[in-house]
Amino acid sequence: xxxxxxxxxxxxxxxxxxxxxxxxxxxxxxxxxxxxxxxxxxxxxxxxxxxxxxxxxxxxxxxxxxxxxxxxxxxxxxxxxxxxxxxxxxxxxxxxxxxxxxxxxxxxxxxxxxxxxxxxxxxxxxxxxxxxxxxxxxxxxxxxxxxxxxxxxxxxxxxxxxxxxxxxxxxxxxxxxxxxxxxxxxxxxxxxxxxxxxxxxxxxxxxxxxxxxxxxxxxxxxxxxxxxxxxxxxxxxxxxxxxxxxxxxxxxxxxxxxxxxxxxxxxxxxxxxxxxxxxxxxxxxxxxxxxxxxxxxxxxxxxxxxxxxxxxxxxxxxxxxxxxxxxxxxxxxxxxxxxxxxxxxxxxxxxxxxxxxxxxxxxxxxxxxxxxxxxxxxxxxxxxxxxxxxxxxxxxxxxxxxxxxxxxxxxxxxxxxxxxxxxxxxxxxxxxxxxxxxxxxxxxxxxxxxxxxxxxxxxxxxxxxxxxxxxxxxxxxxxxxxxxxxxxxxxxxxxxxxxxxxxxxxxxxxxxxxxxxxxxxxxxxxxxxxxxxxxxxxxxxxxxxxxxxxxxxxxxxxxxxxxxxxxxxxxxxxxxxxxxxxxxxxxxxxxxxxxxxxxxxxxxxxxxxxxxxxxxxxxxxxxxxxxxxxxxxxxxxxxxxxxxxxxxxxxxxxxxxxxxxxxxxxxxxxxxxxxxxxxxxxxxxxxxxxxxxxxxxxxxxxxxxxxxxxxxxxxxxxxxxxxxxxxxxxxxxxx
Numbered sequence: 001x002x003x004x005x006x007x008x009x010x011x012x013x014x015x016x017x018x019x020x021x022x023x024x025x026x027x028x029x030x031x032x033x034x035x036x037x038x039x040x041x042x043x044x045x046x047x048x049x050x051x052x053x054x055x056x057x058x059x060x061x062x063x064x065x066x067x068x069x070x071x072x073x074x075x076x077x078x079x080x081x082x083x084x085x086x087x088x089x090x091x092x093x094x095x096x097x098x099x100x101x102x103x104x105x106x107x108x109x110x111x112x113x114x115x116x117x118x119x120x121x122x123x124x125x126x127x128x129x130x131x132x133x134x135x136x137x138x139x140x141x142x143x144x145x146x147x148x149x150x151x152x153x154x155x156x157x158x159x160x161x162x163x164x165x166x167x168x169x170x171x172x173x174x175x176x177x178x179x180x181x182x183x184x185x186x187x188x189x190x191x192x193x194x195x196x197x198x199x200x201x202x203x204x205x206x207x208x209x210x211x212x213x214x215x216x217x218x219x220x221x222x223x224x225x226x227x228x229x230x231x232x233x234x235x236x237x238x239x240x241x242x243x244x245x246x247x248x249x250x251x252x253x254x255x256x257x258x259x260x261x262x263x264x265x266x267x268x269x270x271x272x273x274x275x276x277x278x279x280x281x282x283x284x285x286x287x288x289x290x291x292x293x294x295x296x297x298x299x300x301x302x303x304x305x306x307x308x309x310x311x312x313x314x315x316x317x318x319x320x321x322x323x324x325x326x327x328x329x330x331x332x333x334x335x336x337x338x339x340x341x342x343x344x345x346x347x348x349x350x351x352x353x354x355x356x357x358x359x360x361x362x363x364x365x366x367x368x369x370x371x372x373x374x375x376x377x378x379x380x381x382x383x384x385x386x387x388x389x390x391x392x393x394x395x396x397x398x399x400x401x402x403x404x405x406x407x408x409x410x411x412x413x414x415x416x417x418x419x420x421x422x423x424x425x426x427x428x429x430x431x432x433x434x435x436x437x438x439x440x441x442x443x444x445x446x447x448x449x450x451x452x453x454x455x456x457x458x459x460x461x462x463x464x465x466x467x468x469x470x471x472x473x474x475x476x477x478x479x480x481x482x483x484x485x486x487x488x489x490x491x492x493x494x495x496x497x498x499x500x501x502x503x504x505x506x507x508x509x510x511x512x513x514x515x516x517x518x519x520x521x522x523x524x525x526x527x528x529x530x531x532x533x534x535x536x537x538x539x540x541x542x543x544x545x546x547x548x549x550x551x552x553x554x555x556x557x558x559x560x561x562x563x564x565x566x567x568x569x570x571x572x573x574x575x576x577x578x579x580x581x582x583x584x585x586x587x588x589x590x591x592x593x594x595x596x597x598x599x600x601x602x603x604x605x606x607x608x609x610x611x612x613x614x615x616x617x618x619x620x621x622x623x624x625x626x627x628x629x630x631x632x633x634x635x636x637x638x639x640x641x642x643x644x645x646x647x648x649x650x651x652x653x654x655x656x657x658x659x660x661x662x663x664x665x666x667x668x669x670x671x672x673x674x675x676x677x678x679x680x681x682x683x684x685x686x687x688x689x690x691x692x693x694x695x696x697x698x699x700x701x702x703x704x705x706x707x708x709x710x711x712x713x714x715x716x717x718x719x720x721x722x723x724x725x726x727x728x729x730x731x732x733x734x735x
Contacts, residue, residue: 004105005068005094009050011101012067016044016053019074030055031070032080035237058237071097075546077290077328081242083199088291096546102519142201147220149197150244154222157189157214165192168213171227176363177275186250186275189214194224198243208235215271217288218247223271240270242288248295249274249286254303256315258283264318264378266352266359267296267336269329273359277322277352280363280371282378290323290332297339319347320381324358327548334545338538348381401448401552401591404441407668407681411656412624416442416552416591419623419660420582424596424612428645429628429652431595432457432556433465433677438593439554440466443520449551450521451543455530455560459523463514464490465677470510472676486675511702522551532562533577537584550590555581557595558618575617582621594622606634607655625658631669649673651682 021028027040031053035041041057045064052064063084065073072078072088075096080086098105161168161183168190172178182188194212199205212224221244231239249271252258259265266277266284277284287296300317307315321336323329333349340347352373356362362370400414409415425431432454439450454462464487475484483506485499495504524531524539531539536555543551555561564576578594585592596618598611605611607627612618619625630644631651644650649671656666669682 006050007105008068008094008097008101008103009066011103012051012053012070013044015067015070015097015101019070030058031065031073032058032237057234068093068097071100075100077331079289080237083203087246087289089294092546099522145201146198147244149201150220150222153191153194153197153243154187154189154214154216154219157191157194157212158187159189160192161188161190163190165190167192167211167227171213174364175272175276175360176367177272177279179279182275182278187216188275189216191224196224196241196243210235212241215249217249217271217286218244220244221247223249223288225272246288246292246295248292248299249288251285251299253283253285254299254317256303256307259315259317261316261318264320264381266320266322266350266374268322268359269324269332270358270360273322273324276359276363276370277374280367280374282374287323287332290328293332293336293339296336297343297345300340300345301343316346318381319345320350320377321347322350322352322359322377325351325353325355326357329358331545331548334541334548338541338545350377350381352377401442401446403438404445405438405668405670405679405681408654411659411662411666411668413662416593418585418589419591420578420585420621421591421593421624421626422596422612422618422622423593423626423628424598424607424618425628426598428674429630429650430672430674430677430679431597431628433672433674434628434679435554435556435593435595436462436465436677437469437679439521439552440469440517442552444517447520449543449547449549450554451524451540451551452521452554452556453524453526453531453536453539454556455526456556458527459525461487461491462523463518464488466518467507467510467514468676469678470513471506472673472678474506474509484676487677508702515702530560530562532564533580534564535562537580540584540588544588550588552590553581553584553592555592555594557597559597578617578621585623598627607657609657619658622658623660624656627655627657629653629655648675649680652679 016028019031027043029040030042032055035055035058039057042053042055044051045054046052050066052066053070054064058080063080065080065084065086068090069078069086072086072093073080076088076093078086078088172183172188177183190212191214192211193209194214195207195209199207210226211228213227215223215225217223221242224241224243226235226239226241248254253265263283266274266282268274268277268284268286269288269290271286271288274284274286285296287293296319304315319340321333321340323333323336337347337349352370353359353362354369354373356365359370362373400409400412400417402409402415403412423431423435436452439452442448443450452462457465467490468485468487472484475481480502483503485503485507489498490507492498495507499507522543524536536553540551540553543549558574558577561573561577563570563573564580565573568576581592581594584590596612598607607629609619609625611627612625629652630639630641631653632644633639634653650673652670652672654668654670656664656668658664671680671682672678673680
């Protein structure tokens with residue numbers, strides 16, 4: 001067993017704690033999202049040496065789930081089938097589990113969870129135990145029996161649909177699927193007394209007989225959809241049961257002869273959704289599950305590879321992504337969009353369901369409107385005008401993000417919004433300190449996620465800078481600067497030996513303070529291997545698609561990013577980087593804060609647009625451009641930089657050089673304390689009494705031996721979490 005996997009599996013109770021389950025030996029609500037557990041039915045037991053969750057009221061066999069299974073359910077929308085089996089991409093889930101638990105374990109085993117590994121002929125030859133051969137043979141025999149039974153179910157059900165029992169047809173009519181042509185084309189069937197052959201052959205369990213619509217997805221695979229109106233609670237998790245291997249529904253639509261500029265293909269989640277789109281005059285492929293995004297990308301890649309060896313090499317499908325209108329569907333849409341874009345496939349995320357959950361629900365609610373929406377999107381996949389109206393509607397609910405600097409927020413009309421913000425300065429003016437202080441404020445006071453790409457400093461050095469600033473607050477309140485510590489002092493360690501009691505307690509309080517919001521900041525340490533702008537863009541896309549959250553991005557800093565093109569000039573690469581970061585802000589409607597150095601020729605001049613002239617497209621692509629400089633440089637042609645550097649604090653001006661949607665030319669005054677990594681608006685003292693009152697509420701993070709105390713402190717619970725993953729507080733989160 002891989003050590004990383006084992007260590008994470010042991011953290012199952014900690015993960016449950018994050019889900020709000022404090023395990024005390026009693027049953028708790030089942031984590032299976034498909035199980036409406038009215039009476040807590042789940043518990044923890046140890047299986048194969050690891051803690052697992054088992055529910056006694058769902059799934060028709062003895063099945064248990066480890067931490068990876070729970071993350072797949074809660075973060076990726078995976079739903080267990082009737083046997084309790086989950087199907088998900090283990091690599092993605094492993095990485096997400098690492099992020100959630102704040103660990104950095106590795107694993108070289110990336111197989112789909114709960115899937116029996118295929119036994120190769122070479123492995124069989126090496127097996128020394130005859131039971132291994134028998135087991136492999138038995139598995140192969142069962143697989144063949146399941147395939148045969150599934151084919152029989154499909155054939156039988158197709159004949160029954162138009163038989164004496166009209167319940168199947170009546171159900172489809174209720175779901176507005178009425179086209180005989182579609183029903184016959186896809187061999188849709190009805191089985192009045194269906195049960196899972198997979199469960200019967202593998203587990204020996206005879207599931208209850210239920211009436212089902214049968215929708216084939218392959219010659220030996222299908223969806224069995226329960227059509228009863230009153231389904232018992234313990235069977236609701238199995239309304240939609242998949243049998244056989246996972247296949248795309250209507251994969252034929254992807255073939256070269258069926259694609260073209262006037263034949264866009266909708267990609268939806270469920271088979272009934274695909275039939276709904278086709279009822280409305282469109283063409284559609286169904287994934288079958290949000291976990292099957294890889295199937296679509298693989299199918300397109302396979303067709304491209306086949307055509308590469310033929311005379312007909314042109315293949316340009318237009319994919320319209322229209323997955324379910326829920327959190328899992330939106331996350332899967334982002335993942336699929338990213339995968340297809342990386343494969344150079346023309347694709348769009350589209351909306352054809354309005355306020356409904358999925359295409360079939362939209363069709364049932366108003367077939368005429370749904371058909372109009374399908375045709376409109378086919379004609380204009382970018383849906384530019386509707387997209388504009390949706391954007392305006394979304395903006396009504398989006399608040400500006402405060403920076404923590406009141407004077408800056410006033411100039412920016414409340415704070416940060418969607419766009420590219422560039423902070424430029426020469427060395428020794430604290431560009432990183434200024435940006436990190438804003439990042440920390442956002443993480444602590446707004447509960448917004450922050451992704452900070454630190455290309456010059458490691459994450460521990462960045463953490464030390466924050467802790468240094470926090471130690472300064474109490475020192476400021478007590479008028480005793482000896483209580484504050486520099487980042488260098490903190491990194492030198494041996495706190496108990498080097499600090500007196502008051503200094504040590506001050507550092508401990510700073511650590512407790514930071515421990516209550518640090519998890520909202522993710523550092524991407526580029527000090528050893530610097531990313532290029534495409535690496536950064538991919539990281540952001542992965543984060544958004546896997547979490548559904550819209551983070552605030554910090555890139556520190558522009559001039560030391562890796563080249564996007566090794567053969568291009570430095571100026572061309574900087575231009576590419578700036579343009580791509582602007583696109584990133586626009587694509588996800590988020591603020592991107594980029595730090596830039598000034599050109600050497602302008603080091604001794606007043607900050608202006610000229611300071612960025614040789615830095616590519618900064619002055620054109622940025623929405624807000626801020627220049628930091630020493631106070632007094634504007635009035636004094638013989639300004640003494642060395643004297644200005646020696647001041648403590650240093651007197652700094654922030655000039656608003658560009659503000660696309662506001663006034664420019666504002667000059668903001670700050671005192672910069674480089675030793676303690678702090679910026680403070682001039683003549684404005686921090687409200688230390690309020691700060692200390694809040695800090696008294698913080699949970700302790702570490703013990704006297706420097707060990708973290710169990711799981712991370714309790715996260716303030718928001719009043720609402722939107723579909724986009726935004727945290728909404730009706731009051732201050734600490735109150």
